[in-house]
Amino acid sequence: MQSTITRRTLLTGAGALAALAGLGLAGCSGQDAGAGSTAASGDLLETIRDRGEMTFATEGTWSPWTFHNEEDELTGFDIEVARAVAAELGVEAAFAEGEWDGLLAGLDSGRFDTMANGVSVTPEREEQYDFTEPYAYNRIVVIAMEDSAIASLEDLDGMRTANTLGSSYATLAESYGATNTGVDDFNQTIELLEQGRIDATLNDEVVFYDYMNAHPDAPLKIAAENAEPTHVAFPxxxxxxxAALREAMNEAIDTLRADGTLASLSNEFFGIDITSAS
Structure with missing residues (x-):
């Protein structure tokens, strides 16, 4: 595992964004999650093109993936990738913000076309959704207090963790024997951790370093990491x-990877390129 100092240096640009955004605290509430029905019959790609816009569900409170900047503008790696994909399809990107569970429910009911929220591809989710090809490859880490004895995922057995209910982080923690508490966002999770009400939390490596750039004195560390990166895609x-929409989005992702757009956005928001499997 690389040292905190090395990766913090790499993520300086993203950390500055996080500091300006207040880590997404200016984000909208779950009340927006039902905005704009996208339910369609027949060919969703044709419907989207007739409509002239594609609706992406997102939290808007999870820097540097999706957050509000100092001008209260929605941005982040996922948001800008979504805008680029929509442009490749010849339409505008529209966003509906809300809490994680509401986003999934809205996708299921047809209120949204897809989600732009760092959605990891898991076997359980593949039973319910069709995913595009990955546009990012992400490593999940265990975040704990500096004096924590946790040194591996196996050490989570019997521990208390906190993550958004239904997230891949909660599922992974529970698979190692942890008891998970549901939270609304990453900021609430860190509060519980620093208060000693939980032992650890799981999240993206890039989210941890982004947070540490904005809060360099936070007594936190990466205690362990998942060996294999997760695949991030649009559900x-x-x-x-x-079917046609998925094919068109795959072509768009291929184009954005080939022309360097994905790598450029990753470096802009994360300070490193996480858009390649290698």
């Missing part, structure tokens, strides 16, 4: 309705 409802 779509299963069925023939989304």
């Amino acid at each position: 779509l409802r299963k069925g023939e309705e989304t």
Whole structure:
């Protein structure tokens, strides 16, 4: 595992964004999650093009993936990738903000076309959704207090963790025997951790370094990490309705990877390129 100092240096640009955004605290509430029905019949790609916009569900409070900057403008790696994908499809990107569970429910019901929120591809989710090809490869880490004895994922057995219910982080923690407490966002998780109400939390490596850049005195560390990176992709409802859309989005992702757009956005928001599997 690389040292905190090395990766913090790499993430200086993203950390500055996080500091300006107040770590997404200016984000909208879950009330926006039902905005704008995108339910369609037949070919969703055709419907989106007729509509002239594609609706992406997002939290808006999870820097540097999706957050509000100092001008209260929604931005972040996922947001800018979504805008680039929509542009490749010849439409505008629209965003509906809310809490994680509401985003999934909205996708299921057809209120949103997809999600732009660092969605990890898992076997359980693949049973429910069709995913595009990955546009990022992310490493999950265990975040704990500096004096924590946790040194591996196996050490989570019997521990108290906190993550958004239904997230891949909560699922992974529970698979190692942890008891998970549901939270609304990363900031609430850190509060519980620093108050001693939980033993650890799981999140993205890049989110941890982004937070540490904005809070350099926080007594936190990466205690362990998942060996294999998770694949981040756009989820779509299963069925023939989304088949053409998925193909078009895959072509867009291929184009954005080939022309360097994905790598450029990753470096802008993370300070490193996480858009390649290698």
